[in-house]
């Protein structure tokens with residue numbers, strides 16, 4: 001199995017994967033949202049303390065792609081999905097996402113930069129659908145701990161389970 005839960009000994013590799021892959025944001029997201037490195041070790045530690053469970057797609061035992069699952073209240077969040085630049089578009093992110101979706105035991109939400117059209121397509125290919133702006137502001141405030149500017153410049157996508165719970169399909173009655 002090439003996908004496994006990450007442990008303390010993977011922390012440096014996780015940070016490397018995130019900061020390598022995040023370079024694509026530099027010319028895409030608003031200038032005031034970009035910083036280098038994209039994630040510091042302290043920020044990663046804070047995410048681990050907040051129980052973001054990272055899984056790694058590993059080569060020779062070391063993660064080349066990472067993705068986190070975080071249970072918050074009645075939903076699971078997909079957090080920090082990153083694949084090393086040289087390993088992207090080979091199916092690694094898809095395998096990680098499918099793996100985490102099997103582990104999730106509640107509706108799944110994910111948030112990303114509005115400008116990250118490639119990431120939005122990636123999640124749409126896996127059946128996620130964008131929520132409207134008002135709902136995404138509410139969800140990002142309720143389930144994430146991110147600054148107001150990031151809320152403003154992000155989008156949220158939700159899986160089928162979330163949509164069915166929040167927007168059940170209309171039943172056409174054969175009514176009298």
Ligand SMILES: CC(C)(COP(=O)(O)OP(=O)(O)OC[C@H]1O[C@@H](n2cnc3c(N)ncnc32)[C@H](O)[C@@H]1OP(=O)(O)O)[C@@H](O)C(=O)NCCC(=O)NCCS
Pocket residue numbers: 021022024080081082083084087088089090091092093094095111112116118119121122125
């Ligand atoms: C998004 C990401 C995690 C997907 O992982 P991956 O291993 O590259 O994805 P897969 O190979 O399983 O799927 C590839 C699909 O994702 C989308 N995609 C990923 N990177 C893309 C890019 N640079 N340009 C356009 N589409 C891209 C496309 O839909 C692509 O399908 P295609 O190759 O048939 O066009 C990875 O590309 C990545 O780390 N990107 C940079 C960081 C990022 O945006 N992370 C998302 C944070 S929420």
